[in-house]
Amino acid sequence: MNNSRISLAFKSFRQNRMAMICLWVLGLLYGLAIFADLISPYSYADEDRNFSYCPPTSIEFFDGPKIVPPFVYQKHLTFDAMHRRVFVVDRSQKYPLHFLRGGRLIQVDAPARLYLWGADARGRDLFSRICYGARISLSIGLIGVAISFIFGLLIGGMAGFYGGWIDGILMRVCEMFMMVPGFYLMLALRAAVPENFNSVQVYISVVLILALIGWASLARIIRGMTLSLRERDYVLAAKTFGVSDLGIICKHILPQTVSYSLATLMLSVSSYILAEAGLSMVGLGIQDPVPSWGNLLSNAMEIVPVIFAPWILLPGLFIFMAVMCFNVIGDALRDAFDPMFQD
Amino acid sequence: MFKHILQRLGSTILLLLAVSFLTFWLMRATPGNFFDSLRLNPQISQEMVERYEKLYHLKDPLLVQYGHWLVNILHGEWGYSFYYNVPVTHVLGTRLFNTFILSFTSLLLTWSLAIPLGIWASLRANQWGDRLLSLFSFAALSVPGFFLAVLVLYIASLVGGLPLGGMHSPGYDEMSFFGKVWDTLLHLIIPASVLSLSSMASLQRIMRGNMLGVLRQQYILAARAKGLPENLVIYRHALRNAFNPLVTLLGYEFASLLSGAALVEIVCSWPGLGSLLLTAVRAKDIYLVMSSTLLAGVLLIVGNILADILLVLVDPRIRYEQ
């Protein structure tokens, strides 16, 4: 196995059209997260209760027959006889869109508000919240996987390399973590987190919880690969040349596993994103007002808002897109690297 | 073989101890116990709450409490559910059975659909049918199960015809035997299909991959070269070898029978372990949580051992020898 085979694998990956599309989509989503401050018209916590569940604002380009710079109208919230929300468009004044003002791409002057994808119950802009939520949801998977990968690599690598009783003990520990039903372990761990943590600390603990649950299965996979690798000729050769165990693990075994585990990692990222959503669904994920796609989606668990404000389903679409992209890319990577392990 | 299983059983018991203590510790690590919620009821005296706490040794050190629990388990006494005021076994019994019905149905659905689909896809690898199926599989893998359940419930409520959650109709008790079975089956449709969708997708992918791997092997080429009919090559030779690795998977699926369905159960108001345990963890109904974790552990081990045995049965190349 050498660099040329790895580059061959990447070449075959690049030929997978679906995977490349997904890579672009993921790039866009990460772009949303990185440039959230610029792209979103409001901060994630910015609320205006006069616009509770305000539908998406339409941007006007015409003043009568004339084309004018884009503007929006102000809306007023009333309730009808059935206590439904009714927004009355006030056409008496136009509020022009301002571009690149105050560090944000688009803005309008108060009291009008710009809701590209509608507002939530408290009149917060869903588009802005999805952009900021991307920061949480897209990083939780990556960081979580990184942590559990390091754990898994160390423990799985050691178990596979040494075998014998070390393998036995380490695998029993893995089994212990896999034995506790993941969802309940997650609940129990979450319940053990000090409750007066601020949102950053909660974020870190959620990541750690997900990592703690995920590492065991990764370790098993890596152990399996190490087990097969350590019998390979070049490892045996290194051993006879007196290279230290750690040296062999780090120099020869881990690099091989890393390239292959990349595929598994991608798939784990998607499962972490889903796990965060599940945790949020039972109210134990990232806490409001900080948005994550999971806690945004948990608002869509109620039938009434979904019927009257269907746009709150959008975070579900974003979770779907991100998870799908990671899955497709992971699968494509596995296909690409698979021939290396065929022989 | 026998020795191997015995060995596993031995290490298993140690493991169960470790798991149960871990759970116990987690449940007790946070302040507050079940009686705390009773304290906010203006009509209950604090003396009464404290009397209860004494009755269950909740004020004793952690290890003493754990010891009490362990001794009881060894006597076949699974502890008491504070939340429901009955022995844990009473609450768990029916719920376990309900969860088992749901999980078993979805397992059946998954395997009976995913395996043929996987074979079908592998034989048409990279044709449009395979691509469509894999796109569909990716999509199915990418929707959060609970969210899908909610969506399906909404759609079903608009379309009508299917029961919206629950396990039986209100008039279940008066139905004939076949009426009861039919009623339960109707109620199973939504949760079981939502549950099996994502596992079906992944199993289909795995089966397809295994099949493709086997079809590349030399003995298949040899068989084809010998002029064996294609059907025989595929279904006699390739299929068996592609299927073997899946047996190990079955063992793991056995374990996830218990916890995999939790969120979907909650959304579909299925009277299984999921909603029970969510409440139990939240209310810190400690013995209920402990017992179910223990059960999940036992199931996983049974599943693994079962898988080991099955693997030996289907694949004569594997032997456990020291």
Add this chain to the structure above:
Amino acid sequence: MIGLFLVQAQAASRYGGSLVEAVSSDPKTFNDIVSTDANSRVITSLLFEGLTTEDPFTLKVIPNLAKSWDVSPDGLRWVFHLRTDVRWFDGVFLSADDVVFTFNDLIYNPDIPSSCKDVLTIEGKPLTVEKIDDHTVRVILPVKFAPFLRAMGQSILPKHCLMKALRDKKFSFTWGIDTPVEQIIGTGPFQLSEYHPGERLVFKRNPHYWKKSKTQEQLPYLDKIVFLIIQDHQAQLLKFMDGELDAVGISGSDYPLLKPLEASRQFHIFEAGAAYDANFVVLNQNPRLNPKTHRPFLDAVKLSWFTNLSFRKALAHAIDKKKIIEILNNGLGLSQDGPMSPGSGFFYTPDVMTYDYDLKKAKEILKQAGFHLSPDGGTLKDPQGHPVEFNFYTANAASAGREAMSGIIRFDLERLGMKVNLVTVEFNTLVNKLMSSYDWDMVMIGLTGGVEPHFGQNVWASSGGLHLWNPRQKTPATLWEKRIDEIFNEGAQELDENKRKILYDEFQRIVAEKLPVIYTVLNMDMYAVRDKFGNLKPSVNGGAFHNIEEIYKK
């Protein structure tokens, strides 16, 4: 003759049919003496009855198992005359022995953790309950006790079924949810016939129920009542719209979904009025030291803010009640200022101090109290220069509305320059903080209320365990707390209802003015019920089916 015949023919058709309702969780027990949770009470209220009950509309005490009573002029000796036609489900007649057994052997039994003992213990002394003859019971009070008759609504349990369990010292665990249903014996209109945990409870008609309709028909009319156990409110709504449920309790936000469907899906929404369940914010004012660490439970700086009335008033002005009602309940709710709900009827007074949402005013009040904003305008500082920062706890899962409300309140407090960390915890954890560890700053929580103000004694008396802001005081910390103590003592012993009202009005005014708890909004009690039922008269006090025995299927 013809007229009589017609009435009977029409009435005969009232019998039969079933009603399907939902409860949000399994009952914890069928034992009404030890039960503590609302869901078990929903179930047991069909099975058991007390000597008295409340009229759901006038809220007055009316006869139930006791057909009448006499009282001595000093108000201490009461004689209850029991109905002679009441039979337990197993056919045995109700007798004075059952009443004496329920009080003396069960409620006042030191080995039985009964939740009703506190209410029935007056100044530390029990009531004396004696049998005079088979259908007459005498109750002697240690001192005058105004809510006595209401407290006699306590469920009566059958002696002949429970004596053995009591002797075996197993009563606390008897009639748990593992009991075969036919063994649960009461006097109510319906008896339990099936229980499938996590799924449903089925009740069948009690054929020898004692109540008769105005036309002397044997009640109840319905054959069967089914309670489906559905945890999730959304699932309840779906099942109601689908037709599986006949009734569902709804909130203001469900209203716009259901109201337009009334005609096409054949149901009707009953708006019973303001609910009892108050949602409020409370600040920790506990000055004591933790006996274990010898440090104060609450930081002295925070204590100085929270005990400052101006600080609490500013907070009260920062609660946007109108928008909270709009956002959470689509405008269907009431803002609450005092400690009682309009649903409580007679004892409720609207004449209390109110606090409108006005951040400018809040800022002004804070400024006058010596608080000031930092030069950048972002941080509020107290007169000594400490930045105002504290934790705001609320429970998750218990009520989604409360969590959302806390978020809204937090947002406004931040606008005042306070740094507020909103912390969502498990309900149990929150209760633990309030009741034993005392390590909290501000909490949003709720308590349920009722008609009788005295039953809130545990909250309002300064020695009460539920005196949330500063519990179990030896002597009242403030003059107004002392005055509330006096009001509750006087109120319990004042038998003239009008004089009691004057006292409790004063109590409500004090609470609204001194703001130990800052009230937010009240939901409306609403029920959607299918049109196929007759005799429906929902009330806040009894819910949609308080007169379940009279309800029939059209």
